[in-house]
Amino acid sequence: MGAKMSENKISENLLEDVNVGIPEEVEKAIIGLSEANNIKELRSTLEAMNPADAASALELLTPEQQVTVFLTLPKDIGAEIFTYVDSDIRVRLVQHIASPGTTDKIRQDFINMFEDLAADDAIDVLDELPANLVEELLSRCTKDRREQLNAILKYPPNSAGSLMTVEYIILPENMTVAGALAQIRRQGKRKETINYCYAVGSGRKLSGVLSLKTILLSDENVLIKDIMTSPVIFAYTHEDQEVVAAKVKKYDLQAIPVVDKEERMVGIITGDDIMDVVEKEDTEDFEKMAAMEPAKDEYMKSGIFVLARNRIKWLIILMVSSTLTGFIITRFNNLLASQVILASFIPMLMDTGGNCGAQVSTLMIRGMAVGDIEPGNWAMVVWKELRVALAVGAALCLANIIRMLLFVKELSLPVVLVVNVTLIIIVVFAKIIGCLLPMAAKQLKFDPALMASPMITTIVDAFALFIYFAVAQRILA
Amino acid sequence: MGAKMSENKISENLLEDVNVGIPEEVEKAIIGLSEANNIKELRSTLEAMNPADAASALELLTPEQQVTVFLTLPKDIGAEIFTYVDSDIRVRLVQHIASPGTTDKIRQDFINMFEDLAADDAIDVLDELPANLVEELLSRCTKDRREQLNAILKYPPNSAGSLMTVEYIILPENMTVAGALAQIRRQGKRKETINYCYAVGSGRKLSGVLSLKTILLSDENVLIKDIMTSPVIFAYTHEDQEVVAAKVKKYDLQAIPVVDKEERMVGIITGDDIMDVVEKEDTEDFEKMAAMEPAKDEYMKSGIFVLARNRIKWLIILMVSSTLTGFIITRFNNLLASQVILASFIPMLMDTGGNCGAQVSTLMIRGMAVGDIEPGNWAMVVWKELRVALAVGAALCLANIIRMLLFVKELSLPVVLVVNVTLIIIVVFAKIIGCLLPMAAKQLKFDPALMASPMITTIVDAFALFIYFAVAQRILA
Numbered sequence: 012m013g014a015k016m017s018e019n020k021i022s023e024n025l026l027e028d029v030n031v032g033i034p035e036e037v038e039k040a041i042i043g044l045s046e047a048n049n050i051k052e053l054r055s056t057l058e059a060m061n062p063a064d065a066a067s068a069l070e071l072l073t074p075e076q077q078v079t080v081f082l083t084l085p086k087d088i089g090a091e092i093f094t095y096v097d098s099d100i101r102v103r104l105v106q107h108i109a110s111p112g113t114t115d116k117i118r119q120d121f122i123n124m125f126e127d128l129a130a131d132d133a134i135d136v137l138d139e140l141p142a143n144l145v146e147e148l149l150s151r152c153t154k155d156r157r158e159q160l161n162a163i164l165k166y167p168p169n170s171a172g173s174l175m176t177v178e179y180i181i182l183p184e185n186m187t188v189a190g191a192l193a194q195i196r197r198q199g200k201r202k203e204t205i206n207y208c209y210a211v212g213s214g215r216k217l218s219g220v221l222s223l224k225t226i227l228l229s230d231e232n233v234l235i236k237d238i239m240t241s242p243v244i245f246a247y248t249h250e251d252q253e254v255v256a257a258k259v260k261k262y263d264l265q266a267i268p269v270v271d272k273e274e275r276m277v278g279i280i281t282g283d284d285i286m287d288v289v290e291k292e293d294t295e296d297f298e299k300m301a302a303m304e305p306a307k308d309e310y311m312k313s314g315i316f317v318l319a320r321n322r323i324k325w326l327i328i329l330m331v332s333s334t335l336t337g338f339i340i341t342r343f344n345n346l347l348a349s350q351v352i353l354a355s356f357i358p359m360l361m362d363t364g365g366n367c368g369a370q371v372s373t374l375m376i377r378g379m380a381v382g383d384i385e386p387g388n389w390a391m392v393v394w395k396e397l398r399v400a401l402a403v404g405a406a407l408c409l410a411n412i413i414r415m416l417l418f419v420k421e422l423s424l425p426v427v428l429v430v431n432v433t434l435i436i437i438v439v440f441a442k443i444i445g446c447l448l449p450m451a452a453k454q455l456k457f458d459p460a461l462m463a464s465p466m467i468t469t470i471v472d473a474f475a476l477f478i479y480f481a482v483a484q485r486i487l488a
Numbered sequence: 489m490g491a492k493m494s495e496n497k498i499s500e501n502l503l504e505d506v507n508v509g510i511p512e513e514v515e516k517a518i519i520g521l522s523e524a525n526n527i528k529e530l531r532s533t534l535e536a537m538n539p540a541d542a543a544s545a546l547e548l549l550t551p552e553q554q555v556t557v558f559l560t561l562p563k564d565i566g567a568e569i570f571t572y573v574d575s576d577i578r579v580r581l582v583q584h585i586a587s588p589g590t591t592d593k594i595r596q597d598f599i600n601m602f603e604d605l606a607a608d609d610a611i612d613v614l615d616e617l618p619a620n621l622v623e624e625l626l627s628r629c630t631k632d633r634r635e636q637l638n639a640i641l642k643y644p645p646n647s648a649g650s651l652m653t654v655e656y657i658i659l660p661e662n663m664t665v666a667g668a669l670a671q672i673r674r675q676g677k678r679k680e681t682i683n684y685c686y687a688v689g690s691g692r693k694l695s696g697v698l699s700l701k702t703i704l705l706s707d708e709n710v711l712i713k714d715i716m717t718s719p720v721i722f723a724y725t726h727e728d729q730e731v732v733a734a735k736v737k738k739y740d741l742q743a744i745p746v747v748d749k750e751e752r753m754v755g756i757i758t759g760d761d762i763m764d765v766v767e768k769e770d771t772e773d774f775e776k777m778a779a780m781e782p783a784k785d786e787y788m789k790s791g792i793f794v795l796a797r798n799r800i801k802w803l804i805i806l807m808v809s810s811t812l813t814g815f816i817i818t819r820f821n822n823l824l825a826s827q828v829i830l831a832s833f834i835p836m837l838m839d840t841g842g843n844c845g846a847q848v849s850t851l852m853i854r855g856m857a858v859g860d861i862e863p864g865n866w867a868m869v870v871w872k873e874l875r876v877a878l879a880v881g882a883a884l885c886l887a888n889i890i891r892m893l894l895f896v897k898e899l900s901l902p903v904v905l906v907v908n909v910t911l912i913i914i915v916v917f918a919k920i921i922g923c924l925l926p927m928a929a930k931q932l933k934f935d936p937a938l939m940a941s942p943m944i945t946t947i948v949d950a951f952a953l954f955i956y957f958a959v960a961q962r963i964l965a
Contacts, residue, residue: 061719061721061739063738063739063740094740095740192704195704196704196705199701199704199705200705204701205701206683206699206700206701206742222683223683223700223701223704224676224681224682224683224700227669227672227673227676227700227704228673228676228677242538244538259763260760260763260764260767261540262538262540263540263571263572263760264760265683265742265759265760282742282759282760282763283737283740283741283742283759285763286736286737286759286762286763286766287737289763289766289767290737290766290858293770294854294858296774297773297774297777297850297853297854298850298851298854300774300850301846301847301849301850301851301941302843302846302847303847303850303851306851309855309860310851310855310860310861311855311860311861311865311868315872315875315876315879316879318872318876319876319879319880319883322844322847322876322880323880323883323884325843326840326843326844326847326880326884327883327884327887329839329840329843330836330839330840330884330887330888330891331887331891333835333836333839333840334836334891334895336832336835336836336839337832337833337835337836337895337896338832338895340831340832340834340835341829341832341896341897344828344829344831344832347828347831348825348828351821351824351825352818352821354817354821354824354831354834355813355814355815355817355818355821356814357817357831357834357835358810358813358814358817358834358838358949358953359807359810359811359813359814361835361838361839362806362807362810362813362942362945362946362949363803363806363807363810365842365942365945366779366802366803366806366942367799367803369778369779369941369942370778370779370780370799370803372778373774373775373777373778373780374775374778374780374783374787376774377771377774377775378786378787378788381767381771383786383787383788384787384788388788391788395792395795398792399792399795399796399799402792402793402796403796403799403800403803406796406800406804407800407803407804407807410804410807410808411807414807414808414811418811418814418815419814419818420818464778464846464941465839465842465843465846468839468842469839472835472839476835
C-alpha cells in the first residue's frame with residue numbers, strides 16, 4: 012500500500028513522485044508467484060490488498076492468470092476489485108465469460124457480480140467493451156438491469172445522463188425523519204451513496220437535498236421538507252459534463268442530482284466521477300493546445316497509426332499555412348541577399364514572438380476554461396496586455412542589445428536598430444493576437460484551445476517576418 | 489440560479505458556455521438596487537439566494553455596500569456566504585472589522601462567525617489576508633481557536649497539513665455502533681463532514697474508516713472494529729498536495745485522513761479541497777508549459793508588473809539560447825547568399841519541427857502527471873515515437889511536395905530534395921527529443937513541464953537549421 016511509504020522518502024520526492032503504486036517488494040513477490048504459477052498464493056495475496064492496489068497487481072500476471080485468479084476470488088472482493096481493473100483485463104474477462112468453454116457456475120458468478128455493480132460503474136465497463144461483448148453481457152443480465160443500463164446508454168456521450176448512477180435515495184418531502192431513517196435502513200445497502208438524500212414533491216419532482224448528517228441529527232418527528240435545503244443545484248440529463256463539473260466546483264458539491272426536462276429526479280453524479288471529468292477535460296485541452304486531436308486512449312495503449320492520425324491533421328494545416336512566410340521571404344530576397352546578416356536574426360525573432368504569443372494565449376484559454384476570464388472583458392484584457400507587452404518588450408530589447416554586443420560579429424548600429432525595433436513591434440503584436448484570438452474563438456463558439464501556441468506561432472511568424480523586412484528596408488536601404 | 493437555465497439554451501452552448509453564473513435578470517435587479525443604495529432590499533435578495541450565488545452577487549455592489557450588506561446579514565447565512573466570497577471582499581471586511589470606528593457588536597458578530605468556520609475554510613481566509621490582518625484576526629479569537637489555526641498554519645504550503653480541517657469524528661475501535669451513533673449525534677453539529685468517521689486504537693493511532701452509512705445500517709451492538717475498513721489509505725501531514733490528490737483519485741476517495749509521523753489522526757482533507765488542488769496543479773502545468781512562472785493570483789486580479797515578471801525570465805533565457813541559431817546561420821552565410829531560395833523554407837522547417845516536438849512533449853508531460861507514463865518505459869516510448877515519426881514524416885513530405893509544386897516558383901529538383909530530406913530528419917529528431925527530455929527531467933527530479941514546447945522548439949530550431957544547411961551543402965554545393 013502506498014500509505015506505507017516512509018515520511019523521509021516522501022519529502023525527498025515532494026515535487027515529482029506523484030505515482031502511488033504498490034511497493035517494490037510486494038511487486039517482486041507477486042511477479043515471483045506469477046512465474047511459479049502459484050494461483051492459490053496469488054489469490055490470497057490479492058484478497059489481502061486494497062482493491063485499487065489489487066487491480067494494479069493483476070496487471071503483473073499473465074493473461075491466463077489474470078482470468079483464473081480473478082474468477083476464483085470471493086465474489087464481494089472480486090466485485091470491489093473489478094471497478095478498478097484496467098480495461099484490457101475487463102475485456103479479457105468478458106471474452107472468457109462469453110466463450111463456450113466456460114462453466115455455467117463461473118459465468119453465473121460473473122454475471123451476478125456485474126448485476127451488483129453500481130450503475131455508473133457498470134456503464135464504465137460497457138463503455139470499454141467492443142459492441143458484440145456489450146450485447147453478450149447485457150443479454151445475460153436480468154430484464155430490469157438491462158433496461159436500467161440501456162436507459163443510461165441512450166444519453167449522448169459526455170452528457171450528465173451518461174455519467175449518472177441511478178442508485179440514490181429519494182424521500183417524499185412530507186415524510187418524517189423517523190420514516191426517512193427507516194427507509195434509508197431498508198434501501199441503503201443497495202445504493203452506491205447515501206451521504207445525500209433527495210427530497211421529491213408530487214410526480215418525483217426534485218425539491219430539496221439533505222445530508223445524511225442532517226437527517227441523523229434532527230428530531231424524529233420533523234418533516235423532511237422542514238429540514239431540506241432548497242432550492243437545490245442540479246444538472247439536466249442532456250447537459251454537457253463540463254458544465255456539470257463547473258457547477259460542482261462552483262458550489263463545492265460532493266454529488267449533484269440529475270433531472271429530466273420536467274425536473275423529475277432520474278439520477279446522481281458522484282464526486283469521483285466529476286474528478287475524472289475534470290482530469291479528462293484538462294488532458295483534452297493540453298492535447299488541443301499542442302495541435303493534436305484529443306486521444307481516446309491512454310498513450311501507452313494507443314497504436315502507432317492512431318497516434319500518427321491524431322497529430323497529422325494540424326501539422327499539415329500549419330505547414331501549408333507557412334507557405335505565407337515563404338512568400339514573404341521570397342519577396343524580400345534582394346534585401347536578404349544584400350544584407351545576409353539579417354537572416355541570422357530570423358529564428359530569434361520568430362521564436363520570441365511565438366513564445367510571447369503562447370504565454371498570453373495559454374493564460375486566456377485556461378482562464379476561460381476555469382471561468383476567471385470572460386470574452387466580454389476583451390477591451391480590459393487588451394489594455395492590460397498592451398502595457399505588459401511594452402514592459403516585456405523593453406526588457407527583452409535590453410537583454411537583446413547586450414546579447415548582440417557580446418556574441419554577434421560585424422555589428423552595425425542600423426542592424427541593431429532594425430532588430431530591436433522589430434522585436435518590440437513583434438512582442439506587442441504577439442501579446443495582442445494571443446489574447447484576442449482565443450477570446451474571439453470562444454465568442455464565435457469555437458473551442459478556444461485551438462487558438463493556442465501552434466496557431467498563434469504561425470500567425471506571429473508571418474507577421475514578424477513582414478515587419479522585420481519592412482523595417483529593414485526603411486532603415487537599411 | 490444557474491440551475492434555472494432552460495434545456496435548449498444549454499444544448500446550444502454545449503461546448504463553450506461552462507460558466508455558471510447568476511441569471512442576467514437577477515444581476516440587473518441587484519445592480520439596480522445597488523445604484524439606489526437600497527441596503528434593505530439587497531440584504532433580503534442575498535438572503536434568499538444560494539450562498540455561492542450570493543457571494544457572486546456581492547461583487548456587483550460598491551465596496552461600502554459590500555461591507556454594510558454583509559455585516560447585517562443573519563449570522564448563519566453570512567457564515568455560509570463568507571466561504572464563497574472573493575478574497576478582495578474578505579480583505580475589505582477584515583479591514584473594516586480591524587478599524588477603530590467599528591462598533592463592538594459588529595466586531596464580535598464577525599469574530600463569532602469566523603470562529604464557527606470549518607478550520608480549512610478559516611485557513612483559506614487567513615491565506616488570503618496580509619500578515620498584519622492575520623495577526624489582528626487571530627488575536628481576537630479564543631485561545632483554543634488560535635492554537636488550532638496556528639497549528640495548521642505551521643505546515644509548509646501545499647502540504648497535506650496545510651489543506652486539512654481538524655473537524656472530523658473519531659471513534660474508539662472498541663466502541664459499539666450504539667455508542668458511536670450517540671457520539672455522532674453529540675458531536676456532529678460542530679463537524680464539517682461526518683460522511684466518514686475514523687476509528688482509532690490506543691494513542692489516537694488511525695486504524696480504520698467507516699462511512700456513516702455503514703454505521704447506520706449496522707446492528708447497534710456490533711463493535712466499530714468489526715465493521716470498519718482497514719487498512720485505510722491516509723496522507724502524512726508533510727506530504728505534498730499533488731501526492732495526496734493522486735491517492736484520492738487512484739482510490740476514488742471522498743475524503744482522506746491525515747496523520748502525523750506516528751500515524752496518529754490529526755485531520756482530514758475533503759473532496760472539494762482536493763478538486764481545487766487538481767485544478768490549481770493543472771493550471772500551473774499549463775503556465776509552465778508556456779514558459780511562465782506559475783501565477784499566484786487569477787489573471788484579472790494580477791497587476792501589470794506581476795504579469796510581466798512571470799513571463800520575462802523564460803523569454804530572456806530562450807532568446808539568449810537562440811544565439812546558437814544565429815551562429816549556425818552566420819556560419820552558412822556564403823551558402824545562403826548563393827542560394828537565397830533556401831531562406832524561404834527556414835520558417836516552415838522550424839515551425840514544423842517545433843510543432844512535432846510540442847505534440848510529443850505535451851503527451852509525455854501530461855502522461856507522467858496523470859500517471860499513465862513512467863520514465864522507466866523510455867525505451868518503449870522512443871521505439872513507438874520513432875515509428876510514429878516515420879509515418880508522420882512521410883505524410884508531411886508528401887503534403888510538402890504538393891505544396892511546393894503548387895506555390896513555389898523557380899523550383900529545382902535538388903532544392904525539393906534538400907527540403908524534404910531535412911523535413912524527415914527534423915520530424916524524427918523532434919519526436920525523439922520531445923519524448924526523451926521530459927522523461928529525463930522527471931528522472932532527474934526536475935519538473936517535466938519545463939521541457940515543454942518553448943524549450944523543445946528552441947532546441948529543435950538549432951538542430952533543424954544545422955541539418956538543413958548541412959544537407960544543402962552536400963546536395964547543392
